[in-house]
Structures are given as C-alpha cells and as structure tokens.
Amino acid sequence: MNEVRRVISIVVENESSVLSRVAGLFAGRGYNIETLTVAPIPSTQRSRITIATRGDERTIIQITKQLNKLIPVYEVVEHSEMVEKEMVLVKFPLSESLADIEVLCEAYNGTIVNVGVDMCIGMVADEPCRIEHFIEATTRFNPIETVRGGVVAIER
Amino acid sequence: MKMNGAQMVCEALIAEDVKTVFGYPGGAIMNVYDAIYKQDGFEHILNRHEQASVHAADGYARANGEVGVAMVTSGPGFTNAVTGLATAYMDSIPMVVISGQVPQSLLGTDGFQEIDAVGISRPCTKHNYLVRDIADLPRILKEAFHIARTGRPGPVLVDIPKDITAEEGEFIYPKSVNLPSYLKVPQAKQEDVDAAVEAILAAKKPLLYLGGGAVLSNASERIRKLAALGQLPTVETLMALGVMGAKNPLRLGMLGMHGNYASNMAMSETDLIISLGARFDDRVTGKLSEFAKYAKVIHVDIDPANIGKLVHVQYPIIGDVNDVVDMLIRGLKGKIKPSQYADWREVLARYDALYPQSFEDSDEVIKPQWVIERLGELVGEKAIITSDVGQHQMWAAQHFPFDRPRQWINSGGLGTMGFGLPAALGAKKAFPDKTVINITGDGSILMNVQELVTASEYKIPVINVILNNHFLGMVRQWQTFFYEGRYAETDLSFQPNFKALAEACHGIGYNVSTKEEFDLALKDAIEQDKVAFINIQVARFEDVLPMVPANGALNNMMLPKISNPDKGAK
Incomplete structure (x- = not known):
C-alpha cells in the first residue's frame, strides 16, 4: 500500500x-x-x-x-487543509561571510537572530520542504550545528 | 469524613459493592492491609503469588460480569501482576488492580521495591493512575471502576504511594464521574443498522460470527433469537463458546486454527459475515488475503478501532452488541423468511456430515478428547469450566458442550499458561454452589500450582483435570508438523508426583489410567470438599485436529484421519 x-x-x-x-x-x-x-x-x-x-x-x-x-x-x-510550519536554528562560524548568510536566511523568510565573537545564529520558520532546502543551502557556509524543531499546524 | 488514604481505598471498594479482593501484602501496601484488617465490608483472599491474585480477580469477573479486584505491593509485587493485567486486557475483562508504590519522597530514586508501574502497565491496561495527591484519591478510585466496566471493558491500575495511604484527607466518594475526554458508550446509528438489514435480506449465504463481545455485552439471549428468526448459521470464536449453546442446531461450532470443518468452510464460502463482538484475530482468520474472499462484512463492535483494523468492512456499526442485535431483530422481523437460506444451510450440513468434530477413540489408552466428552456427559451444563493454555484448552473448546455464556473461562488473547487454577478460584468465589473444573495440562498446571494452598486454606474446592501426556503438548505438536519431530525442550517426562503434590497442599489427588477410574475419581472429587487433582495418563502423541497451519488459508485444514465420506456424498 x-x-x-x-x-x-x-x-x-x-x-x-x-x-x-x-x-x-x-x-x-x-x-x-x-x-x-x-x-x-x-x-x-x-x-x-x-x-x-x-x-x-x-x-x-x-x-x-x-x-x-x-x-x-x-x-x-x-x-x-492546513498551514504547516517548522523552525530551524543554524549556527555558522564567523569565518564565513555574515552578509551572505543573512541574504540566505532572508531568502527563506528568516533572519540572523544572534551574533557572537566567532559565530552567528540564523533562524528560519517555514514549510517542512522549504526547511529541507534551506538546510541544504547552508552546507556551503560550513554550519557548526543545526537544530530543527517539529511541525506545528493549524487547520485553514 | 476524615480518614487516611488506606481507609479511603477500603471505603471505595465497599461503595463499589466489592465482595472479594484477591491479593498479597508487602511493604508499600501495608497501610491498606492495616485498614483491611479493621473492616468487615469485604473478604480478602491471600493467594500465594501476585499473578494468581490477578487471575483470580479476572476469573471472578469473567464468571459473574462484575469488576474483579486485586491488590499487590510495589516492585516485584506489581511486576508479578503484569501477566494478569495483560491477560485481562487482551480479553477485555473489567478489573481494578491496586498497587502500593514507594513514598513520593523516594519516587524516581531507585528506592527499595520501586518500579515504574504506570510506565510498565501502560500498554496492558485500559487506563492507569499514579496518585500524587490524597485529594485526588476518591475521584481516581471512582473513575477506575467506571472506566473498567463501561464501553469496551478492561483492567485499570491504581498505583498509590505509601505516604498517600498514610495521609489524612476528606473522603467524599463521588456519585458520578466527570471525564469529558472519555468516550461515551456509542449509540448505534439507525441508518447503519438499516443498511445491515438490507444486506442480510439480500445475502444468499449469511453467517453469524460471534466473538467475546457477545459474552461481555450479555447478548446471548437476543443473539439466539436473531439466529432463530432468520435460521442463520452461526460460528463462534474461542471466546464466544456458550453464547449459542452446544445443542443449538444453528451452531456449526468454533472456527479458526482449531475450528471444525463446517465452521471454517462456512467462513470461507459465506457472502455476508455478520460479526457480533469479534475482532478477526489471526487465530481465526488464518491468511488474511484468503479469508472469506466472497464475503461482505457487517461488523458490530463497541470499539471503533476494531472495525476495519484487519478486514475491509462494508457495514460498520459502532455500538453495544446487545443493543444492536435488538435493532437488527426489529429491522428483520416480518421481512426475513426462515426458508430463504435453506440451500446454504444444506450445504453446511453436508460439510458437517463429511467431517464432524470427531476423534478416534481407543480401548488401550485414554484419549484426551474422550475425557472432555465424558466430563460433558457427567457434569455438563452444571459446571463452570476454566482452562489453561495448550492442547487441553483446544480439546475442551472443541468437545465440551458449553450451554451458556460465562460457563467457559479461558485466556484467549494472551494465551496465559497458569491461568486456569487461579481463575477457577475466582469463578468458585463468584458461584460457590457450582462445580468448577479446571481443564489443564501437565505443563500449565505447574505455572501456578502454589494456588493449591490458597484453595485449601479458604476451602475453595475446585477440581483440576490434568490431561497428562508428559509433553508440552501444543509445542510438541508443532514440532511434529513443522520441525521434523525435533522435540526441543518439550518432553516433560520428569514429573512431580501430582497426587502427592495435591495431598501435600491439603487437597486430594487421583491417578487415573482407565476410563472407569476417571468416572470414579470425578464422582469422588465432586463429593469431597477439597481441592483436587485428577491426574490422567492420556495418549502421548495425540494431536489437536483439525488444524489450519499459522497463516494458512482457513479452508485448507489438516483433518483427522477418520471421516464419514458416505454421509457427505449424499
């Protein structure tokens, strides 16, 4: 089946x-x-x-x-018939371009939520398939850690 | 009224009209036992193992339909009770089990005799509670009984930490429960019943298929009426034996792995299954893709999750079997003609004549089937029969003439060896005036044999008929058929002296090796006021037949050698 x-x-x-x-x-x-x-x-x-x-x-x-x-x-x-969202947090080393990371996050309706001495954290909340794509796209920025949340949904 | 948690437990049991509690004390439940000592509202039976306490409560509930109650301590007391909970859960038996727990200050610290009772029992109870506040205790006890007995019944565990049973609180036993999330007993929809009625009228080969739900909903009387109204052929599962009554001409017999030829052929050829409280268990259906290939299905069940779980159902009816059967009768009355399925009944009668439920008797050795049939002749409808699990259970199911529901008490779903003797104690407590006989084997009986002591102490004279073939017989049978006769660990030739064992526990024992000796032993055992072992040497290599090999097609049976080809050919 x-x-x-x-x-x-x-x-x-x-x-x-x-x-x-x-x-x-x-x-x-x-x-x-x-x-x-x-x-x-x-x-x-x-x-x-x-x-x-x-x-x-x-x-x-x-x-x-x-x-x-x-x-x-x-x-x-x-x-x-639902609106379904998932969230992901990604930690990047600051050796990568902060501007490029920001552009990537924004392309997925996300943003940079924290910047430290040697790392920054991006956050995206979107549909699960878009989250997949975002995580795939982050690989070229050598992410240190990726934390993905579960799905929440609300009926339309 | 102010009292401690232990007294609340006793007061709640009395308020629920509990007459008998089966149990075993220990550290964490001692407060409750102290309260039991001071009350006289109910009797406590001290079993010699917690598993037996739960089986005894289960047997009590199966015999009279009321909620069985068992009480155990924490840790090993509780884990010993788990098999009993699972047994009751699989067969939907209403039961409340109260377990002690370590004090809350020790919870989660791996304290002495601490185990996560709620975690372990979650998959084998209908619901369970860990009481965290004395203020919740009366409500939880009320809910436990309510949940156990309503809807699809089942066992409920209430785990009570020791500090709660010591603590004082206000006791007001609630008159009703407030459980908005608990499913109410569903009322069957008239349009669903109307559709089923049309289907029955249009069918050429309808078949009533009865399960344990028919017993649980006390629907026997109405089901017999429904069957008579349309002269509907009927098959029963292991759990439904007695619902139609053995003498009923419309009853074909038990179906499934060890069902008789006519029943399994009926299921294979029917064009409309009318399932009443049955759940299409794998021991009934055999290979699902081959099961009842030509049939549409009316499935009546109180539990929506049973419907469509294994087979596709065209006519689902969610509701209590007894109510739905009444609606079906009203819908069919005046429309259904007893003659309309005559051809179908004739086909089935020929099948039954071809391979009746039979066995080849012997003059040299006692055949186990003979014992069952003889038992049926000697005690028949007067007795309550319990059983353990294995060949003896199947022979009892095939050959004993069960006449009424609740006469047959066995562990169907879980298949628990060691169930029979403690369940017999429970049944005898429910019906002290009835003869209670446990049909058992030389394997099963040793799995709760300590209950001989309980039976003697409390004068609960149940009779254990041991069909002794010096084998773990059912496993031996599978080894013969499917493992080329390699009898791995099934030879039980090394045995206790069963007669002496019964006598050592203040009971009475009989060794039987001829038919005459059996008659005499049974007669004597019934007259004695003692727990009895009737140890019968039976044919060692007798097989339970017919047999549908696991996951085989139901109409592909291994049959006994003898048959009546002459009768069938006509």
Whole structure:
C-alpha cells in the first residue's frame, strides 16, 4: 500500500504521563513518528501534541482511532487543509561571510537572530520542504550545528 | 469524613459493592492491609503469588460480569501482576488492580521495591493512575471502576504511594464521574443498522460470527433469537463458546486454527459475515488475503478501532452488541423468511456430515478428547469450566458442550499458561454452589500450582483435570508438523508426583489410567470438599485436529484421519 504523510493534532489533558501514553502508543503499535511537538494550549488545562507521521491509509485511520481511545485525549484532528510550519536554528562560524548568510536566511523568510565573537545564529520558520532546502543551502557556509524543531499546524 | 488514604481505598471498594479482593501484602501496601484488617465490608483472599491474585480477580469477573479486584505491593509485587493485567486486557475483562508504590519522597530514586508501574502497565491496561495527591484519591478510585466496566471493558491500575495511604484527607466518594475526554458508550446509528438489514435480506449465504463481545455485552439471549428468526448459521470464536449453546442446531461450532470443518468452510464460502463482538484475530482468520474472499462484512463492535483494523468492512456499526442485535431483530422481523437460506444451510450440513468434530477413540489408552466428552456427559451444563493454555484448552473448546455464556473461562488473547487454577478460584468465589473444573495440562498446571494452598486454606474446592501426556503438548505438536519431530525442550517426562503434590497442599489427588477410574475419581472429587487433582495418563502423541497451519488459508485444514465420506456424498 502507498505510504502517505499526515500531520495529526491531538488535544490532551495537560497531565504528567500523557505524552508517554501518546508516544508509547506509537512505539508499541509500530507507528512512525517523523516529528513531535507539544505545548500547553493558552488559558486551558489542555495541551496540543502535533505529530507528523507516515503510513498507509489503514494505518493512519488506526492511529486516529487508537489515539481516541486514550482516556486523556479530547480530540484528534487529521489535518488536510492546513498551514504547516517548522523552525530551524543554524549556527555558522564567523569565518564565513555574515552578509551572505543573512541574504540566505532572508531568502527563506528568516533572519540572523544572534551574533557572537566567532559565530552567528540564523533562524528560519517555514514549510517542512522549504526547511529541507534551506538546510541544504547552508552546507556551503560550513554550519557548526543545526537544530530543527517539529511541525506545528493549524487547520485553514 | 476524615480518614487516611488506606481507609479511603477500603471505603471505595465497599461503595463499589466489592465482595472479594484477591491479593498479597508487602511493604508499600501495608497501610491498606492495616485498614483491611479493621473492616468487615469485604473478604480478602491471600493467594500465594501476585499473578494468581490477578487471575483470580479476572476469573471472578469473567464468571459473574462484575469488576474483579486485586491488590499487590510495589516492585516485584506489581511486576508479578503484569501477566494478569495483560491477560485481562487482551480479553477485555473489567478489573481494578491496586498497587502500593514507594513514598513520593523516594519516587524516581531507585528506592527499595520501586518500579515504574504506570510506565510498565501502560500498554496492558485500559487506563492507569499514579496518585500524587490524597485529594485526588476518591475521584481516581471512582473513575477506575467506571472506566473498567463501561464501553469496551478492561483492567485499570491504581498505583498509590505509601505516604498517600498514610495521609489524612476528606473522603467524599463521588456519585458520578466527570471525564469529558472519555468516550461515551456509542449509540448505534439507525441508518447503519438499516443498511445491515438490507444486506442480510439480500445475502444468499449469511453467517453469524460471534466473538467475546457477545459474552461481555450479555447478548446471548437476543443473539439466539436473531439466529432463530432468520435460521442463520452461526460460528463462534474461542471466546464466544456458550453464547449459542452446544445443542443449538444453528451452531456449526468454533472456527479458526482449531475450528471444525463446517465452521471454517462456512467462513470461507459465506457472502455476508455478520460479526457480533469479534475482532478477526489471526487465530481465526488464518491468511488474511484468503479469508472469506466472497464475503461482505457487517461488523458490530463497541470499539471503533476494531472495525476495519484487519478486514475491509462494508457495514460498520459502532455500538453495544446487545443493543444492536435488538435493532437488527426489529429491522428483520416480518421481512426475513426462515426458508430463504435453506440451500446454504444444506450445504453446511453436508460439510458437517463429511467431517464432524470427531476423534478416534481407543480401548488401550485414554484419549484426551474422550475425557472432555465424558466430563460433558457427567457434569455438563452444571459446571463452570476454566482452562489453561495448550492442547487441553483446544480439546475442551472443541468437545465440551458449553450451554451458556460465562460457563467457559479461558485466556484467549494472551494465551496465559497458569491461568486456569487461579481463575477457577475466582469463578468458585463468584458461584460457590457450582462445580468448577479446571481443564489443564501437565505443563500449565505447574505455572501456578502454589494456588493449591490458597484453595485449601479458604476451602475453595475446585477440581483440576490434568490431561497428562508428559509433553508440552501444543509445542510438541508443532514440532511434529513443522520441525521434523525435533522435540526441543518439550518432553516433560520428569514429573512431580501430582497426587502427592495435591495431598501435600491439603487437597486430594487421583491417578487415573482407565476410563472407569476417571468416572470414579470425578464422582469422588465432586463429593469431597477439597481441592483436587485428577491426574490422567492420556495418549502421548495425540494431536489437536483439525488444524489450519499459522497463516494458512482457513479452508485448507489438516483433518483427522477418520471421516464419514458416505454421509457427505449424499
């Protein structure tokens, strides 16, 4: 069967063991987690977990059904029409041209967020495929470290 | 009312109308045991191993449908209970297990007898709790019982640190639960049922396929009505035995790996599966791509995740089986004609005549199947039958005439050896006046044999029928068929003296090597008020047949040698 990529939002009770219940369900049933992001939903007792996953159609359906069975899960949304963003931070040595790095970041709607004695840090937040391209483009500036965040998504 | 956490546990159990708790004390749960000592609202049974406590609570729940309760201490007490939790989880049995935990000041420090109970039990419980605040304890206990018994039932663990059971707090047991994120029992949609009714009326070869959910939802009476209304042929899974009743002419038998010929052929040729509380387990379907190739599927299940998990379903109905069957009956009444599937029933009757559930009896040696059939003749519907796991379990399932749901108690999903004896204790506590017989093997019985002591101490006289072939029989059978007879570590010829073992634990033992001796031993054991071992020497190399090799097509069975070709040819 054809594998598809899906982004799933899970609204959960904000309690201590809830992330392990969700992550453990994926591990135990052999589902794949590409990225996982979690944060409290402002002014509620709830949190949102956003998971990007891959699987055939039947697996994706099972994932949402199994998640719904977890007691502290309020809502599971399998995103279709969404705005999806991911963030990346890249540390460059200052031996490279700061101006060129800045131009690159700006080309991806990003910016330089920190400059030190011997390094600078660029930040980009964009769609996952654009992040891929940006990371690829940074290689010619000998990045020291690349830290990529998980996906967040909101239904349109 | 002010009281400590330990007393709250007892008060909650009493409020939930718990009559019997199975358990084993230890350091972290001692406060609760101190409170148990001071109360007289429920009885506590001291098993001799925590696994047995949980199986006993499980057997109790399976026998009477109520929530079983077990209590264990932290660390090894809890880890011993895990097999029991997993057994109940796989078969959707309502149960609450309360475990002690180290005091919160020691949590996460690798303290003495500390283990992450909530982490370990997450995949084998319906839900679990680590209590962090005495103020939460009454609510958590209330929720635990509610979650265990509603929807698709299952075991719930409540892990309570020792400082919480010592701490005082206000006890008000909630009257209801407030769990907005917990799925309510779904109400079946009328349009889904209407579509299923049309499909049944249009089918030429419909087949009722019953699973454990039919037992859990107490739907036996209505299912028998539904089957009678349309004269619908019916197959049962291992977990559904008794729902139709062995004498029911519409019941073809058990299907699956060790199902009978007619049942497996019916599933292979049906054009409409009407699945009631079954989940298309691999031991039922065999090779999925070959399974019921000509069939559309009506799948009735309380758990949406079961629907479409393994087979494609055209007519999903999410709801309680008992309610949905009532809706189906109302939809079909006046429209369905008992005669409309007569041709199909005739085909199936011919299959059944060709290869009936049978075995070749012997005068020289006792055949295990003979023991089961004889047991059926002697105790029949009066007894509750539990079993362990292996050949004896399959022979019991094939040959015992189960007449009602909850008469047959076994570990189906997890396949837990050592389940039978403690589960029998639980069943006997639920129904003290019924004869309770554990059908077991010489392998399985040793896996919780310490429960002989529990049975003797509390005068719970259950009878263990040991089909002794000096083998780990089912594994031996696979070695014969698939490993060219290399009997790696399955020869159990080195044995305890089972009769003496039972007697050493204040029970009674019988050695049986003839049919006459079996009759006498059983009669005597029923009259004695003692736990009993009936140790029967049976044919060593007997196989469980029919058999569908793992992942084989369901209609491709290894069959017993004898058959009735004359009858089938007509």
